[in-house]
Structure formats: C-alpha cells, structure tokens
Amino acid sequence: MKQSSKGLLGILLLGAFPLMMFAQGNSVKTELPKGWHLLDKDQDGYYGISIDKAYEFTRAKKLKSKQVLVAVIDSGVDTLHEDLKNIIWTNPREIPGNGIDDDHNGYIDDVHGWNFIGGRDGHNVKDDAQEEARVYYHFKQQFDVQQLDSSKWSQDDKDNYRMWVKARKTIMGDGIESSVDLLMLHRVLSACVKSDSILQQAMGKAEYTGNDLDTFQTANPETKSAKSVFLYPFKANKIMDMTNKAFLNEFSEQVDQEEKKASAKKTPPRDYRKEIVKDNEEDINDRYYGNNDVMAEDPMHGTHVSGIIGAERGNGKGMDGIADNVRIMMIRAVPNGDEHDKDIALAIRYAVDNGARVINMSFGKNLSPEKKWVDSAVRYAESKGVLLIHAAGNDNADVDTADNFPNPNILHSDYTASNWITVGASSDPLAEPGFRSYTASFSNYGKQEVDVFAPGTRIYSTLPGGKNYGNLQGTSMAAPVVAGLAAFILEYYPGLSPQQVKYCIEHSAVPPPAKVKKPGAEDEMVNLSDISRSGGIINAYEAIKLAATLSTTDAHRNDKIQRSTLSNKKD
Template identity: 45%
Template sequence: MNKNIFKNLLVVALVTALPFLSNAQRKANWQNFDLKTDSIFGISTEKAYTELLKGKKSTPVLVAVIDGGVDLNHEDLKRVIWKNTKEIPGNGVDDDKNGYIDDVHGWNFLGGKDGKSIEFETLELTRLVRRDQARFAKVTAATIAEKDKADYEIFVQNREELEKRLVTAKSDLAGITGFKFYLDQIVKKIGKPNPTIADIEAFKPTSQQEEGVKGALLNVMKEMDFSTFYTSQIEAGYKQAYEMVNYNLNVDYNPRDIVGDDPNNSKERFYGNNDIKGPDALHGSHVAGIIAADRTNAIGIKGVAANVMIMGVRNTPSGDERDKDVANAIRYAADNGAKVLNMSFGKGYSWDKAIVDEAVKYAVSKDVLLVHAAGNDNKDTDVEPNFPSKKYLDGGVASSYIVVGASDYKDDENLKAAFSNYGKTSVDVFAPGVRINSTIPDDNKYSVQDGTSMAAPVVAGLAALIRSYYPKLSAVQVKEIIMKSVVKVNRSIKNMKGADTVDVPFADLCVSGGIVNAYNALKLAATYK
C-alpha cells in the first residue's frame, strides 16, 4: 500500500478549507467592489469611477508587467497592449536604437536569437548550491581556508536545505501520482469523464485507496465540479510537483544555453528576443488583466485602470527568476516609458542583490513606481527576506517601491489571506488576492487564481489610475497617497504560526495597517498640488 497517497489526501482536503465565495459573491470583479455598498472588502474602484471620475479627462499611463509572459491577442487585453511606435515590426532592425531589435510590445529576457525561450528553471537555492559545489569540491570543514569558512558554512546550510526540499518534493510527487492513479481508475470505472457528486456517492470502492479518494472527492465536490477540481488541483498539482523534482531542485538542470548569454555576467544588458508571450503566459496574462482588462468592451472582466497600456517584459520562468534578468527588465521598462512596474515574483535567496538594487535606484530616479508582491509562504519578511526588496544592501529604502500582501473578501478574522507573507516594516499594504478572476492565454479564456501575485496588480492598477487622472504627481507622491488612503483594519486576524493559529492585530502585518482603496486614494490625490 502506498502510504504517500494518504499524505496527499491531506493536501487535497485543504481545498475544502479555502474561503470559497458564494455564487452571489463570486463575481468577476469583487476586487473592485465597495465594502459598505457590496459587503465585500474590495477597493471601491467602481464607486470611484461612478462618483469621482465621471466626465473627467485622463492621460494614458504605460504599465510594465514584468512576469512570465503576456498574451497580447486575448480579447480583453489586445486593445490595451503597448505598441512601440518607434520600432518597425519584423524588419530585424533596432529602429529606435534602444539595443533591442523589433521590441514592438516589450522584451523577453528569457529568449534566444533563434526564437526559443526558457520555460523551466531551477530555484535560486539550487543555483547557489551548484555554484558552490564546484567551488568547494576539493575541501572539507577540516581543510577549508580560514578566509573561506563563512562562505563554506553558508554552502553547507544551503546544500542541507536543498536536500531537505528535494526529499519533500519527491514525497509530494509520489503522493499526487498515487492519488491521480486511483482517481483515474475510479473515473474509468464510473464511465463518465466528468462524474457528478451523485456518481461519486454511488461508486462502490474495492480498495482502501479508492475509499480514501472517494471521501476526498465528496468533500471537494461540495464546492466545485469534478472537471474544475481535476484541472485546477490534480493536473496543476502534479505539474507543479513534477517540475519541482525534475527542474526546480535539480542541480544538473541548466537551460540557460537557450538564451546564449553569460549568466554570470550581471552587467550584460542586450540579449533575449521579442516574444513577450513565451511558452507559458498564464501568470503574466492574469496579472495584466487585473490591471487593465478592457473596461469598454462589455465582455470578460474589468481591469482596475481604464486608460493604460500594458508592456510585456518577460523575466520569470517556471522556477526562480535570475537577478540579472530582474535588473534588466526593470531598466528596460524604465527606459521605454513605463511609469508603473508590476513585479509579481519573488524568492528567498538572491545571487546578486546589488545589481537589482542598482536597477531599482535607476527606476526611482526615472520617477517610476515599483509594485512588488510580498510572497505566498505565510512568513514574516521582517525576519525572513523575500527578494527583490525595497531595502538596499548599502542602506536606505527605495522611495517609490511598494510591497503588497493579499487580503480576502470578507471583513472578519480571516481577512488576511492564509498564504500571504506579511511584515510590519517590509510589507506596505494589503489588497484583494483570493479567488481573483482574470484573463489567461489562448482561446480568450479566464480563470480564478489566488496569490499576492494577484494583489500586487490591484495596487499597480490603482497607481496607474491615479497617475492617469493626476499626471503631475510623482511616483513618491502616488505611493504616499496609496499608503495614506487605506481602509484601516482595527481588528485582530487569524494567522498561522507554525502549527498554531494565533490572533494578530492587522496593524502588525504591514506599514499602513490597511487595505488599499481607490475611492479614498483619488479623493486624496485631488488635494495634492
């Protein structure tokens, strides 16, 4: 009997513990709703458009989605995709002399000259261990030189952490593989590709494993149909576990030859290709829709900001982004006119934070507002860092850099999304990030996603909205307005600390102590001169 399957049942059971919305509340744009009017803790975007912005003129704002790729042909995005009018499409010439050939809609720092692109990558931890394995291959703790001892100790710690994660990942992969095997058997025996809850109830298990899977299914199918569960949990879970074992934590895997650059040269700037979609644009397309999905076409969803253009800058593979690519993506966006950058990525280790800091300082000097997702590990980033960060290695904090945690729809003790990172000094604000419906690539589709990756673009959209109607405001002023105009949360919330649930004042989770609010922000912006 495979014991891992029962371990995995616990993972599947967590699905039923998520804060699902009722059908009445599961609307496409809950993040834009108003707490008083709709009893949903959105950011009052629709109220702002109706009461504050009607009849007012706005100017277009360019927002860079620095991510894994954007589908520029989606029905709800194609009208808002940026076009570099200084570049002649497809002529193989760098017409605007910015160093990037045919960058009509943005740039892909994960691509090669032959048009191919990286899809999977290792974690930064894996790359650090691979680098230091080569460096310390011929030494031990007893023979290491005194000057190298500190680095060697870090290497040993990192190697132990990598081995620990790999054991867990292999167990998870075995578990979900086993669960999927027995689930597929059950579906085959039932004879329907999309069985109903009645079909599952009527099924007679012939083994302990089938009994366990049936029980989990009956729980899950109270909240979603089988097809949704299979796609979003089983297939996605298997894919994630497989990638973790075979790519993310695999020291022997290195796809960088696809790009053809020198990955160890952080100063190298001009590489990549113009394919802003890449092999997997789900995440970036979802982010782009939250910011700017077409508000004029009466289809799909409505982005937070109406008069914006989306620039696609690809730097995030399935795995950890490289600091070199992060820095270059920030510089590219700043140099080509983006006034707001959305960065829904992050990691727990950094190869070259200094090069990213330089790029952040450069963007700040160009009056750019950087919006960064806080991360999804339910950790205190005041204690455990998340990279990139607004704090510079050489001291000081980026003045126009805002870090966003994820909140839920209901104003109660579960307002903080269970997965969201937090930090009284390292996280600035919270914004809706649970069950956010938005655009995904190919065939004009939409899906619901969770994460601080969804919360950050809510804030990026708000920042773009403010800059659109009040273009004279600086990036620093826009951050100040967003911070000052939050809806304060004067209550304690539930948060997991290890295995325990504790009550924590929401004010201790972030600098502002609240949820961003478009209505309040725009009213405040109107008072700035």
C-alpha cells in the same frame, strides 16, 4: 518563482489520494461574486477596493485621463486575449517583423515588450531550478572543504558563504523534515489526467470547472468513476470554480518542483537557461539577449496578472481591470522555477527605458546571489520616477526576519528605495471558509517590510486561450491590484511622483473593522498594523481623494512628507 498562492500550488500528500489537497482554495459554498475585489463594503457588502466609487469621483471632478504604461515582469501574456489585445503596449518606434532594431535600443522587433528568458533561435525557457540548488552547487567546490580559511575573505566571499550555508540547509535538509512521496504524487497526477481525458469526451468540452463537473450526470460506470476521482480534489480543497486545465497545470508544476527538489540532493540542476539563452550570465553588461516572444510557453500567470491591472473596462466581456486607460508592457523573465537576478535587473531597466511608470513584480525567491545588480536597477528606476510594486510572497512568513527577494533594502546600506511598495494579500471573510479573516491565510506579512494589504483570494481575471477567465489567488494577485490602483491615480494626476503615489495608496488604506488572523496562525488575532506598515487594505476611492489634495507644483515638499512619514531608511 511566480508568486501564485501556495493554496494553488502546495500539494499536501499524506500517503493516499483522498488526502491530497491544496492548502487554500476557492469555495463554491459562498456567494462571493466574481470581481469581488473591485467592490465596496458599504454599497456591495464585500471588502474590495471601491473602484466604482473612485471612478464616480473622477467624473464628478470632470477629470480627463492620460494613458499610463505599466510593465508586467512575469511569465508571459496572451496578446490575443479578447480582454487584453486592445490594451497590450505596442512599441511605436518599432516596425513589426522586419528583423531590424528600428528604435536602436538593442532589442530587435520588441513590439510588445521583451523576453529575457528566450533564445535567438526562438526557443524559450519554461522550467528552471530553485535558486538554492543553483547556489549550492555553484559554490560547493569553494566552500565544502574541511579546512576552510576565511581570514582573507572579501565581503563578497562572506556574503557568498552565508548564502551557500542557507542553500545547503534547504537542499540537504536537517534530517528531520518529512519528504514528499513522489511515487504517490505521480500516481495521483496520472489518475487525474486519465480521468480528465474521459470526462472531456463524456461532457463534450475540453474545459470545465468543478461546478460543471458536480452537476454533470452520467450512468456510464467508467465515467462515474472518473468523475469521482477528479471531483474529489475540487471539493476537498474548495476550488470548485477552478477549471480542469488550471488545476492540472498547477498540479503538474508542483510535481515538477518536487522532483527538482529531490533530484537536487544528489545532482546539480540542469542549466536550462544557459542551454537556450546563451548569454554570459556572469556579465551584467552582456544585456542584448533573448527574443520578442512575450507569450512563449506558459503565459497563464502573466495573463491573469495583466487582466487584474487593466483588462478592458466596460466592453461587456469577461471582467473589468482596475485602470481604464493603460497599456501593458510584458517583460518575460519568470520561468516555472526561480528567476535569475540578471534577467530581473535588465527587465526593470528595459521597462524604465521604454517609458513605464509602474512596474508589477509578482514573483520572488529566498536567495539573491546578484542582488547588487537588482539593487542598481531599482535605484535607476527610482532616479527616473518609476514605481515598483512587489508581491510579499505566500509562505505565511514574517518577512521582517525571513528573506524575500527582490526587496527595496539596498545591500550593505541603511537605504531603502522610496519607489517601492510590498503587498500582502487581504481577503473577504467569505473567500476562505476555513480561515475567515480579512487577511489571506497564505500571505507573508511584516510590520516593517510589508507596506499594505490588497485583495488576493479568489481573484477573477483573464486566462490564456483568447476568451478564458478564472480565479487564481496569491500575493501575485494582490500586487497587480495595487499596480492597477497606482496606474489609475497616475491617469488622473499624472504629475505625481512615485513617492506621492505611494503616499496616497498607503495613507488612504483602510484598517479592517476588527482584528485579523495572523496568516498561518488560525488562533492568533492581531491588528493589521501589527503585521504591516500602513495597517490597512487599499481603497481606490480614498486614494484618489487623497491624490486630489496633493499639488503637483509642490512635488518636492510632498516627496519629503512621504520620505519622513513612511521612512526611506530601514527602521
């Protein structure tokens, strides 16, 4: 599932429309500027990553940049966006549109990347089920029996049973959890859609923000009523700079997910992927499937992530990405729902085989039935010198104890991949007026499993539509901040290994000036080192200075430093 903030997706409905709210959001009552995540505390007053100071360092050193390819495994990307079209990767070995696999990699016309959740007929997967529902019904006949004999079980049988029990609890519940009122959700959504239609006509534009709506004046009773209905959730949830389209898109997705959860108690989930993709999902060697449509059904999430990493800098349009000499390879593998392990494993391998040096993965789920395939792909990336960046998740949970997949911990082994960074979401205290911390209220954390924190609240970036921009938040946004920094380091010090880049990012991370709020615990103050390995928020200036001290001719020694200090073994 795309790791957007549950602040944007988590609808809390307590029986009446005025109580519908997002758990976290963006406030119009602050002066937090667009692009605050790039700024410097000393120079600008905001807890960003000091990217301008980092570029000043490279200019002072008279360093020349070398282009870096970053793969984004996500929902899709708007390849025609004004701030992205010049930085979208184009496969130099492929002739566009000729229907021939010119580069002989098994993927026909993979001009800008590949879509592993598309069909050969051009249709694409948009929606999919929870992994828990898929697992529960897949193993129900095998394990849901009265006389269960486990005496001759293999290790796979034991793993599958434990996974099935967890899925069953999630799907069937424990009898005490409160259920979402789907009828009320649909009424709220319908009221918002109707009001939006009226407002678009009255305001004379198809897209507007909560701020635009707040200043809009009308004497028409129907329009005034529509304004009141639609403005309330923006104000109540402090998302005034979100657009109407983004709000309705996220709200609709949440309603869809709640419907799927309710349906899964009685009915096996629809196999969306099988209907469209038509590969043998149980065979990892059946790998040449999908299509080349990397925009597909819903590219909002992937477009936003891509812009954070590398939207064209200095062109006077919209916003600036972090890295100034990158190309973005889009690999579509993440639907509205939980991703499939096979698609993720093959997406990682595709990225590695086609030259990516950094892979951003802003998605995650609670179960991984084919983790061994993903682990194998992670080890493959490690062997080829590719750095993997993963979002920690948005359940304000301790992922030292709560499952979060994918992860770098190799199944049935003490080994932890050395080319992996797990990212939690930091914040400026102004970004969440109801929480006010250097941590984001929604972020997952973990003293062992979360490596660093990076800005993840109110992140302004590209949105689909050619010229659209807006704020989203989540560890989905924090991960590409780190991916952008990794690419920036590699631009100017291309000889560094993934382990050295990881070393630079983590050892230069800056501890916040005070204790932070433990995500999900308003009254519990902790050191950031209590909930992450590095105990710091990434800083591009400090990271590039550290990178300058590492000798590329001494890579082996520095790899050993990285492995010994941050440990490639699980503690």
